[in-house]
Amino acid sequence: xxxxxILHILASATSPVEGAxxxxxxxxxxxxxxxxxxxxxxxIPLVCxxxxxxAMVLFMEALWLRTGDPTYKALAKRWSKVMLIxxxxxxxxxxxxxxxxxxxxxxxxxxxxxxxGLAFGLEAFSFFIEAIFVAIYVYGWDRLPRRVxxxxxxxxxxxxxxxxxxVIAVNGWMNDPEGFRVVDGRVVDARPFAALLNxxxxxxxxxxxxxxxxxTGFVVAGVYxxxxxxxxxxxxxRAGLVVPLTFAALSAPAQVVVGDWAARxxxxxxxVKLAAFEGLSETRTAAxxxxxxxxxxxxxxxxxxxxxxLSLLAFHDPQAQVRGLDTVPAxxxxxxxxxxxxxxxxxxxxxxxxxxxAVYLITWWRRRRLPASxxxxxxxxxxxxxxxxxLIAGWITTEVGRQPWVVYGHMRTEQAVTNAGGLAIALxxxxxxxxxxxxxxxxxxxxxxxxxxxxxxxxxxxx
Amino acid sequence: xxxxxLALIMLGLTAYAVFGGADLGAGFWDLTAGGAARGGxxxxxxxxxxxxxxxANHVWLIFVLVIFWTAFPTVFGSxxxxxxxxxxxxxxxxxxxxxxxAVRGQAATIAEAxxxxxxxxxxxxxxxxxxxxxxxxxxxxxxxxxNAAGEAFGSWLNPTSLFVGTLAIAIGxxxxxxxxxxxxxxxGFPDLQRAFRLRALLAGAVSGALAIGGLPIIRSDAPAxxxxxxxxxxxxxxxxxxxAGIATLALVLTQRFGPARVTASAAVAAIxxxxxxxxxxxxxxxxxxxEEAAASDATLAALLASVAAGMVLxxxxxxxxxxxxxxxxxxxxFEPLDQRFRPMDAGDDEDRxx
Numbered sequence: 170x171x172x173x174x175i176l177h178i179l180a181s182a183t184s185p186v187e188g189a190x191x192x193x194x195x196x197x198x199x200x201x202x203x204x205x206x207x208x209x210x211x212x213i214p215l216v217c218x219x220x221x222x223x224a225m226v227l228f229m230e231a232l233w234l235r236t237g238d239p240t241y242k243a244l245a246k247r248w249s250k251v252m253l254i255x256x257x258x259x260x261x262x263x264x265x266x267x268x269x270x271x272x273x274x275x276x277x278x279x280x281x282x283x284x285x286g287l288a289f290g291l292e293a294f295s296f297f298i299e300a301i302f303v304a305i306y307v308y309g310w311d312r313l314p315r316r317v318x319x320x321x322x323x324x325x326x327x328x329x330x331x332x333x334x335x336v337i338a339v340n341g342w343m344n345d346p347e348g349f350r351v352v353d354g355r356v357v358d359a360r361p362f363a364a365l366l367n368x369x370x371x372x373x374x375x376x377x378x379x380x381x382x383x384x385t386g387f388v389v390a391g392v393y394x395x396x397x398x399x400x401x402x403x404x405x406x407r408a409g410l411v412v413p414l415t416f417a418a419l420s421a422p423a424q425v426v427v428g429d430w431a432a433r434x435x436x437x438x439x440x441v442k443l444a445a446f447e448g449l450s451e452t453r454t455a456a457x458x459x460x461x462x463x464x465x466x467x468x469x470x471x472x473x474x475x476x477x478x479l480s481l482l483a484f485h486d487p488q489a490q491v492r493g494l495d496t497v498p499a500x501x502x503x504x505x506x507x508x509x510x511x512x513x514x515x516x517x518x519x520x521x522x523x524x525x526x527a528v529y530l531i532t533w534w535r536r537r538r539l540p541a542s543x544x545x546x547x548x549x550x551x552x553x554x555x556x557x558x559x560l561i562a563g564w565i566t567t568e569v570g571r572q573p574w575v576v577y578g579h580m581r582t583e584q585a586v587t588n589a590g591g592l593a594i595a596l597x598x599x600x601x602x603x604x605x606x607x608x609x610x611x612x613x614x615x616x617x618x619x620x621x622x623x624x625x626x627x628x629x630x631x632x
Numbered sequence: 633x634x635x636x637x638l639a640l641i642m643l644g645l646t647a648y649a650v651f652g653g654a655d656l657g658a659g660f661w662d663l664t665a666g667g668a669a670r671g672g673x674x675x676x677x678x679x680x681x682x683x684x685x686x687x688a689n690h691v692w693l694i695f696v697l698v699i700f701w702t703a704f705p706t707v708f709g710s711x712x713x714x715x716x717x718x719x720x721x722x723x724x725x726x727x728x729x730x731x732x733x734a735v736r737g738q739a740a741t742i743a744e745a746x747x748x749x750x751x752x753x754x755x756x757x758x759x760x761x762x763x764x765x766x767x768x769x770x771x772x773x774x775x776x777x778x779n780a781a782g783e784a785f786g787s788w789l790n791p792t793s794l795f796v797g798t799l800a801i802a803i804g805x806x807x808x809x810x811x812x813x814x815x816x817x818x819x820g821f822p823d824l825q826r827a828f829r830l831r832a833l834l835a836g837a838v839s840g841a842l843a844i845g846g847l848p849i850i851r852s853d854a855p856a857x858x859x860x861x862x863x864x865x866x867x868x869x870x871x872x873x874x875x876a877g878i879a880t881l882a883l884v885l886t887q888r889f890g891p892a893r894v895t896a897s898a899a900v901a902a903i904x905x906x907x908x909x910x911x912x913x914x915x916x917x918x919x920x921x922x923e924e925a926a927a928s929d930a931t932l933a934a935l936l937a938s939v940a941a942g943m944v945l946x947x948x949x950x951x952x953x954x955x956x957x958x959x960x961x962x963x964x965x966f967e968p969l970d971q972r973f974r975p976m977d978a979g980d981d982e983d984r985x986x
Contacts, residue, residue, distance in 0.1 A: 286702025
């Protein structure tokens with residue numbers, strides 16, 4: 170298996186392609202990358218809400234349909250409005266991303282569009298279905314029959330999942346490119362479906378979905394944890410806290426397992442990336458895992474070294490050989506510290522979130538009540554932003570870890586970039602827009618939150 | 633298969649021009665509605681009509697982009713890199729417009745509503761202008777194959793681009809007024825119906841005049857495009873568009889807004905078809921033909937099969953959405969936009985209940 174992987178890497182490393190639009194020369198490559206990264210940082214949390222929130226809203230509505238308790242309806246309806254606002258913002262930030270693919274990386278699109286483009290075609294349909302039914306669902310409250318209304322939410326859940334699946338398939342493909350051949354530097358014999366079914370799509374997808382439930386669950390729970398700490402412990406706040414928190418708490422331990430799967434796949438297909446995770450400069454057996462520290466001159470200093478742990482984690486064998494950064498020329502290595510620190514941040518926060526979820530689940534299981542300590546609720550409030558941070562750190566790990574390649578082993582990021590000017594201006598404008606966007610969304614959500622729950626259902630909410 | 637893929641792009645573009653264009657046009661009427669009190673009802677109607685549909689309408693643009701980059705990747709890369717300025721500006725407008733619209737519904741004071749409304753309305757004008765300018769750049773042969781190989785400014789700052797950009801604003805306003813007039817009838821607001829009917833007639837006349845006035849511009853600036861539009865089969869599409877436009881004016885004049893929606897959409901569809909026919913067989917005039925631009929057959933086959941499968945889900949969903957909208961099931965409460973900032977009197981109260 171490992172030998173096959175090595176052959177695979179060697180084969181890919183030896184088949185660079187020429188850009189379909191010729192060579193690129195862009196002195197501000199880093200600006201282009203930062204512009205793209207900024208847009209992803211803004212968009213990905215919205216994707217999390219697109220994937221995970223509809224399920225929570227529908228769960229809440231199902232509780233209402235079963236029990237008839239208007240508290241649940243008030244929450245579901247309120248949440249659905251939040252969902253619509255975030256969806257609307259996601260529509261525009263997602264549009265920016267699709268523009269940017271062409272505006273920033275025309276040579277990437279021109280060279281490989283026929284290989285991976287199909288995924289976005291499928292994604293567009295998901296997006297369509299989501300846009301249609303999110304509108305029907307949110308504007309259909311009290312206007313459609315109850316059961317029909319609930320049913321119109323189901324396509325929102327499904328489309329949120331299939332849409333992001335397609336985008337992640339493209340990302341998986343960039344990391345593990347398949348579905349084409351390279352002949353004389355030209356991309357030929359494109360097989361779009363084979364490209365979709367690459368070796369990374371499965372673990373990246375599951376990893377991202379669980380992350381979505383963690384981020385959404387903890388962010389939403391945090392809102393009600395604050396109310397709880399302020400002394401409002403009514404049914405409304407309680408339900409608003411418990412449902413998302415349960416989603417998140419159940420996702421956290423699963424995420425650890427999936428993280429292990431992801432790391433082992435990366436060890437197989439992108440050994441240099443794994444070496445960057447750990448700052449492993451030389452290939453060795455019984456490779457250690459270092460917690461903390463910083464990578465300087467080929468070694469990690471000031472960290473806590475645990476012998477053989479990396480071999481154990483990456484190959485489930487403490488004596489296994491782990492390939493180091495030295496297996497490729499310096500020009501083919503990602504920036505180690507960025508990747509490594511992001512990776513450590515992600516793992517540390519993920520572990521913390523799992524502990525927090527476990528405290529909640531165990532208390533619930535043993536005592537049938539919520540934890541009593543105020544610190545628990547403070548931790549839940551902090552968990553939302555931390556989960557978000559872990560999410561971004563995770564994406565930095567995988568995307569910066571892919572560098573210097575845009576299509577792993579085939580096309581360098583510097584070949585993909587546009588020759589156009591004005592990148593600094595574009596980045597400046599974009600920063601201004603995102604700041605404005607963020608401020609408006611926060612303002613809007615706060616305004617929505619200030620309205621008493623009764624406005625959603627009439628006057629019968631027990632708080 | 634390349635032809636089919638191009639047809640899909642044109643279909644998506646037409647749908648975006650009709651539905652997205654109408655939404656953008658609504659921004660135009662929002663901008664020109666007058667002071668807070670005078671324009672309040674027009675703005676309220678815009679808000680009410682657009683809310684449930686604008687996101688779905690907007691997705692057509694994404695649809696066009698993804699098919700474009702999958703089926704004609706090198707042309708996509710060339711177009712995006714050369715026309716980065718108008719496209720960045722259009723993209724910026726799209727964000728500001730969407731967000732301002734979504735947020736305006738929650739504004740608490742007239743000052744907030746005014747600021748957000750101005751942002752929404754102004755960006756609604758910038759988007760069609762710059763997208764139109766980009767189309768003008770392609771149609772007039774100013775986008776060469778290559779990574780940002782064309783002129784950064786001259787490619788879209790030229791007579792054809794300015795003409796197409798202006799026409800795009802006018803057509804959006806026209807479509808929007810026709811749709812909103814129909815919505816006003818359904819909502820039972822004779823005053824708004826009169827207001828939008830007048831606007832539809834005005835915008836229709838302006839669009840028609842622009843289209844005719846633009847012919848000499850195209851003739852001198854982009855002779856190849858002009859030849860394509862004035863010879864068979866391009867001229868047929870142009871004639872159909874003109875006929876559909878005139879029919880729409882007649883239908884609006886006689887207050888038959890339902891059929892007017894159809895003819896107005898047909899007029900727009902004929903224009904996009906005319907553009908495609910006029911520059912056939914080229915995708916980038918005189919540079920790249922359709923066959924040269926197309927991705928491999930395997931990709932096109934996969935794309936077409938996927939789109940066909942996707943349409944099986946999409947079409948019934950869209951039909952369901954528009955049926956609910958046209959039946960009024962999803963109708964929002966109508967509220968003149970300035971009204972919630974005024975103390976309520978009896979008359980307002982009655983409006984609210986509708």
